[in-house]
Amino acid sequence: MHALTFDWGHTNYREDGSPSGRPIIFLNSLGTDLRMWDGLIAPLSAHRLVRLDNRGHGLSARSPQTPTIDDLAKDALALADHLEIEKAVFVGCSLGGLIVQEIARIAPERVEGVVLSNTAGRIGAREGWETRIAQVRESGLAAMTDAILERWFAPEFRAHPDCAIWATEVARCDREGYIGGCEVLAATDLEADLPRIAAPTLVIAGRHDGATLPEQVLGMAARIPGARTEMIETAGHLPAIETPDLVARHITDFLKEHALV
Incomplete structure (x- = not known):
């Protein structure tokens, strides 16, 4: 693990794979950290794999002010600068996917x-996130863990022992860091920018996703020119955790299709 220091705090990151491979930068979802991508590291090891924790998640610091989607995108770009990565393939899940959309908007x-x-270009309504924030402030994340996991994971994975690991991680997530992520989601709407994404795009949806519904994900994909879509029938909101080999295969096929290997 390494840390990149900013005026607001620090970003935790790590590198894996081949230093000479094509750079791939991963952005995590709300309530997780860079370990959500662990299952992709071995199958994608021919590439230079960079993972970071969003502000207030994992080992990254909380920012003293409420972060914005622009802040989170610029954190990732600053890390790329620090690592002397001029261009990369950016991979994001949920909140991380919004960050990737913002990167594509401000630094195509x-x-x-x-x-x-x-x-999606917008995930949920502002009112829903404000309700979530109030619930977290009142009861804490531990009291909400079961409901979160039900939205996140397909029934098959919820019966798997690894699900208990993520139950623990959600309960231990920094409360103010989680709230900061909710505030970003409440404030962000990138729907109008979707048709302007010019880079080759792969969109992945999970049939059992209870957080960002499959129809929302597919609706986003329909607005991105030339986007390739993959529906994972056995996954929910976090396919990289639930079905990592399948996600890695979809990413590998996508990279080959666009000569990005």
Whole structure:
């Protein structure tokens, strides 16, 4: 693990794979950290794999002010600068997918490819996120863990022992960091920018996703020119955790299709 220091705090990150491979930068979802991508590291090891924790998640610091989607996108771009990565394929899930969309909007020249998993141009309504924030402040995340996991994971995975690991991680997530992520989601609407995404794009949806419904994900894909769509029938909101080999195969096929290997 490494840390990149900013005026607001620090971003935790790690590198895996081949230092000479094509750079792929991963952005995590609300309530998780860079470990959500662990299952993709071995099958994608021919590439230079960079993962970071969003502000207030994992080992990254909370920012003293409420973050914006622009802040989170610029954190990732600053890390790319620090690592001397001029261009990369950006992969994001849920909140991470919104961050990738913002990167494609503000710095299209840095983006060789886009992978958007279980995300949309707008995720949920502001009122819903404000309700979630109030619930977290009142009861804490531990009291909400079961409901979160039910939205996240397909029934088959919820019966798997690994699900208990993520139950623990959700309960331990930094409360203010989680609220900061909710505030970003409440404030962000990138729907109008979807048709302007020019980089090759892969969109991944999970049939059992209870957080970003499959029809929302597919609706987003329909607005991105030339986007390739993959529906994972056995996954929910976090296919990289539930079905990592299948996600890695879809990403590999996408990279080959666009000569990004």
